[in-house]
Amino acid sequence: MRELNPNDPPVCKRTSNQRNRRNTSNGTITFERMETEHYEQLVEERTLELARSLDREKALNDMKAQFVSMASHEFRTPLSTILSSIGLIELYDGHDHVHNRAKHIERIKAAVFDLTSILDDFLTLDKLEHGKVAIHRSAVLLRSFLQGLLDEMGSLATKKELQVHFRYRGDKETVTDPKVLRNILLNLLSNALKYSPSGKRVWLSACVSDKLITLNVRDEGIGIPEEAKASLFKMFFRGENAVHIQGTGLGLNIVQRYVELLQGSIRFRSSKKTGTVFSVRLPVHIDR
Template identity: 40%
Template sequence: MENAALLIAIIQNAIDGIITIDERGKIESINPSACLLFGYAPEEAIGKNVSILMPPPDKEQHDEYLSRYQQTGRAHIIGVGREVVGQKKDGTLFPFRLGISEVQYSGRKIYTGFIHDLTREKEAEDKLKEYAAHLEELVTERTKSLNATVEKLQLTKEELSLSLEKEKELGLLKSRFVSIASHEFRTPLTSVQLSASLIEKYAEQFNSPNIVKHVGKIKGAVGNLTSILNDFLSLEKLESGKEEPTYHEFNLVQFAETITEEMQGLAKQNQNIIYQHTGTQSLVSLDHNLLKNCIVNLINNAIKYSGENSFIGFTTEINKQECIITISDNGIGIPEADQKHLFEAFFRAHNTGTIPGTGLGLNIVARYTSLMNEKIDFKSEVNKGTLFIITFQMP
């Protein structure tokens, strides 16, 4: 009796549903879990055919199984772990795993069904399938997008390659044009400069201020055009990578004195370029041509942006550590807002007005000093002047 009570307690408290049926398919017992699953009270299910718990067509097939069993003595409903669909009292269908065992009891056969609800597992499985399908769809979309991006990148690459080829061709054409233009313009400009000088010489006996004035204008215009050509030719060489520094030793003082003499001839009326050297050493190892271009550009700017009757300072200093070159003036100065753009190509300060210039000179100077691994700095104040400092490290 104690064992029977224990067995009943186990069945009543089992998590899974447990149902027993007789050989005719009628329900003999149903535990609380099975009642909860199917929605029947025990008295509503006991004595009824188990087919009430099955949806069509399983209901009809179950009767056929019973009939076949009665004829052959073999039961087709016996199985272990089959997944089937049950029908609740309200008609709702749900999946479950069914295990059936045959039990001999009191000289007759009883079939016990063990029912494990699969609703949550199936929902999780459906969600997983849905997620997998969504993921597959997403991967497909991303793959299409990626393929489209790759095609665009390929097209862009081809367009860029074509563009680079065209740019290269344009660069070569520009280089040729600048080179040809520079040389072709130099010849007539030299002739104009020479002719102007001869006119000035032959006109001295006439002592005509008008002739001197207009000859001066011609020489000034020729000088401006020559300066522009030099700037564009220098820029072209820098951008094409043709300009490389070549170092050799020379006398900096003699070099600076020659430049001072040349630039004094271009100065305005009563403008004086004052050169001074500090230190006992005079030899340096630098690129003679690049350095001359830098100094000429800076002195030329000092001449342009300073008035008549003014002084332009030009100093060189050599010590054990550095070679320092300075060019100073007391001209119009550079507005503070413009100073950060001073070394940009084609940039001109807002206070230059009608003073001619390309805005390339300081850019070229900065790039030349960079090529020689040196630095350029400046100080400036509007209407008080500008000081440029080029510093070279001594070996």
């Protein structure tokens, strides 16, 4: 007979004494029956758990369907660019067309970068959805870290003739996850550059106090329409004034999730045709 566990569910017991033909005991058999009320509660809990699992699965399938729909549209432009540029490179034969070939090779590189960015966004989102993004704390010299990010974005700023300004105030060292912080800021900076017309300005500013880092990315770009602000951080959402610009609609959703992983918050203010400021607040030292 099994040992009873105090954590076992309530049961009703009935013991039967088994006898043979000589009327001597062969032992006893105990029949256990779970009480109806507890059994119904258990079934209800399992049903709710199954419903939640089905909801998660449906949400994941919906996300994948949205990605396929988005990708089928967003992939067309870079793929067309690649194919047309390859065709033109084949025509540009000889030393007289070195410049033209180089121009189209750069167009191919940019198109491949766009395709890679789309896939990276989706893979990152998939990892976040499944809780597979781990935080790795390390000391970061923030001022030089931020300057390095601006250097990475320098070619895009130069290409669009944008002025980029950097301001820093406070302590130099923080403890955070540099990879996650880098993804947050590269996304916000690339958006600021992408949605700003040529000749405009972009700012990155950082203020570090005893307990808080405040990072602001400001631009003089197209701005965010009032009706779009409530949905800005939703997956695949894009404002009406941004749909003509290459993008997945995943970036800001990913940024928000990354900020939460670093125990911070993000907010913004924006006016259409005037520009946008994203403000990220993070602890100077994250707990884990």
